[in-house]
Amino acid sequence: xxxxxxxxxxxxxxxxxxSCSKHDDEAIVDCFGDSILTELKHSADGTNPKIIxxxxxxxxxxxxxxVKWTFGDGTPAQTVNSAxxxxxxxxxxxGTYEVKADVTLSKSGxxxxxxxxxxVTVN
Numbered sequence: 001x002x003x004x005x006x007x008x009x010x011x012x013x014x015x016x017x018x019s020c021s022k023h024d025d026e027a028i029v030d031c032f033g034d035s036i037l038t039e040l041k042h043s044a045d046g047t048n049p050k051i052i053x054x055x056x057x058x059x060x061x062x063x064x065x066x067v068k069w070t071f072g073d074g075t076p077a078q079t080v081n082s083a084x085x086x087x088x089x090x091x092x093x094x095g096t097y098e099v100k101a102d103v104t105l106s107k108s109g110x111x112x113x114x115x116x117x118x119x120v121t122v123n
């Protein structure tokens with residue numbers, strides 16, 4: 001009986017040491033929930049329709065620390081370190097492009113990334 005109690009106690013200690021804390025669980029839930037609170041917005045420039053202005057609208061309680069933009073036209077990704085991630089991109093040709101924003105959110109020393117996408121038509 002003592003062996004079984006010892007094994008159960010060691011198993012319990014092992015799981016307690018290796019399990020997520022409440023803080024870790026909250027960070028995962030917050031990041032998952034923040035994906036629906038993060039929206040990629042765009043508008044065409046008034047003078048040149050091939051220039052598209054992008055920004056992020058975020059309605060959560062974390063802080064946007066950076067946005068890595070992939071514009072879907074083969075140009076290198078561009079990282080912006082601001083809360084809105086505002087950037088303008090000039091496309092070489094008209095067409096439809098899939099744009100992705102890797103938005104890094106931080107809170108209490110932790111961080112996570114959400115990645116909204118949008119199909120954008122350039123005239």
